[in-house]
Amino acid sequence: MTIRSVAAIALAGVQPFELGVACEGFGVDRSDEGGPRYDFGVVTVDDSPVPTANGWTISSDLRLDRADEADLVIIPARIDDSQSCPAAVLDVLRRAVDRGAKVMSICSGAFTLGAAGLLDGRDCTTHWRHAAELAATYPAARVNPNVLYVCDGPICTSAGTAAGLDLCLHLIRADYGERVANIVSRRMVMPAHREGGQAQYVAAPVRAREAETLAPFLDEIAGDLETQHTVESMAVRATMSGRTFARRFQAETGTTPHAWLTHQRVLRARTMLESGDDPVETVARQSGFGSAAMLRHHFMSVVGTSPNAYRRTFRGLATRR
DNA sequence: AAGCTAAACCGCCAAG
């Protein structure tokens, strides 16, 4: 089901940044540039203003009934998420899942999902600092402390703060494709796509000098995938030994060179399938896969469908809109 | 579908 309406629930002690992530991801109309427009609202439990984690208050005209109609309900982190949460909110979350909507948490908002019983038997994550506590509090949850975000069925959880934006983009990508997700990320001035499985720990996200970062080099590679790179050839182009390249890569991005490369290839293939009419064979070549079979294999494991099926459903979606 | 080969990864360590 395509997400069209979104509600973020602001609980007492809400972290403004995390709530802001929801607003930024779904509350900004980017239709002028071909981005999506969501029916977005921040809802509160009752009529009284909600204190934020930083001592100021927010208020909204929208209440929980609005969340009951949303296709996606978001729980941002609170100052102390292990505190209890109003039962009415937990009911809203459980009802959302029952009626086929999605539920998403940012950072320690996962505790609220756990309190609603929604994490039992599911893969989930939270900020690495809270992961052990979450796992201890909800033993039936499969907490993975080392990913940026996880979606298990209708339940999507994300790691600390900024990873919430990565999850927003993931959900946008799932409904509207890579091209639209890129429009949104560009407008947010976000770095290149980070996959969900990427490590939370990134040893050196920012280097003192821009020239010491791999980022510009990686952009260059990502823009030139039809050259069928190998890890070794990338290292040569970066004028580093293979060992140093791999190590620096791991430290800066949290992934390995090859995993990154195949992911970039899949992303390129997605855009090509969304807008072009090239046969799968051509898409495979241009995105750097050795063969159409390789494309199908990786596409299936990352996106969950075949390239042709993806193209069909995507085209169907585009014409209906 | 499965098995073989090459590539990638990673810990270890010596050298700068």
Next chain:
DNA sequence: AGCTTGGCGGTTTAGC
């Protein structure tokens, strides 16, 4: 002394 580099070899993973 502390930190980065890059080569080696064993093990895992990818590609065909």
